[in-house]
Amino acid sequence: xxxxxxxxxxxxxxxxxxxxxxxxxxxxxDALQEAQVLDVRFDALRLTVGxxxxxRGALQLREANTGVLxxxxxxxxxxxxxPRTTSRTAWTVMSSRPEPRDGLxxxxxxxxxxxxxxxxxxxxxxFCGDVPGLExxxxxxxxxxxxxxxxxxxxxxxFEPLQAVFVDPMQAI
Numbered sequence: 001x002x003x004x005x006x007x008x009x010x011x012x013x014x015x016x017x018x019x020x021x022x023x024x025x026x027x028x029x030d031a032l033q034e035a036q037v038l039d040v041r042f043d044a045l046r047l048t049v050g051x052x053x054x055x056r057g058a059l060q061l062r063e064a065n066t067g068v069l070x071x072x073x074x075x076x077x078x079x080x081x082x083p084r085t086t087s088r089t090a091w092t093v094m095s096s097r098p099e100p101r102d103g104l105x106x107x108x109x110x111x112x113x114x115x116x117x118x119x120x121x122x123x124x125x126x127f128c129g130d131v132p133g134l135e136x137x138x139x140x141x142x143x144x145x146x147x148x149x150x151x152x153x154x155x156x157x158x159f160e161p162l163q164a165v166f167v168d169p170m171q172a173i
Contacts, residue, residue: 001158003155003157004131008041008070008155021165024165025098026165026166029098030059030060033060034093035053036053036091037093037117038052040117046072049070049119049121052153053066053093054152063128064162065153066130066153067127070127071119073122074119074120077119078117081111082115091111095110098167100169105169123167123169125166125167127161127164128162131160132160
C-alpha cells in the first residue's frame with residue numbers, strides 16, 4: 001500500500017501490475033464515463049499532472065474505488081467550467097476521449113455540469129485501486145465536511161494499486 005501522492009513523484013511508476021483494467025482510459029473512448037473528478041494537481045517544476053477519480057459510480061471501471069491519472073511532460077492543461085450554485089460540485093465525466101496527437105497523449109473530458117478538462121502530455125499512466133475504508137459516496141449537498149472527506153480518496157490516502165496501464169506515444173513513432 002502507498003500514499004496516492006507517491007505516484008506523482010519522479011519514481012512513482014515503479015511496481016508490477018498483472019492486469020489492465022476492464023477498459024483502458026488511456027486508449028478507449030468513454031472508459032471514464034460516470035467517474036467523478038475529485039482533484040487535479042499540477043507540478044510545474046516536473047511538468048506532471050495528477051488527476052484523482054472517484055470510480056464507485058463509473059460505468060466501466062467497476063473493480064476499484066479510486067482511479068489516478070498521472071501525466072508527465074505536460075504540454076497543455078486546461079479546465080473550463082461554467083458558474084455553479086453550490087460550494088461543492090461532483091464533476092461527473094460524461095465523455096472521455098483519449099488519442100495520440102502529434103506524438104503526444106491527448107485527453108479530453110466532457111463533464112457535468114458544463115465543464116471540460118483537456119490535457120496533452122508526453123506519456124501517461126492510469127492506476128485503478130482501492131482506498132480502504134470508503135463506505136459510500138457522500139452527499140456533497142447535505143453532509144458536513146468531515147463526513148465527506150472520510151468517504152472520498154485524497155492525495156494522502158493509502159492506496160492499493162490493483163491495475164495499471166501506460167502510454168507513451170513517442171515510443172510508437
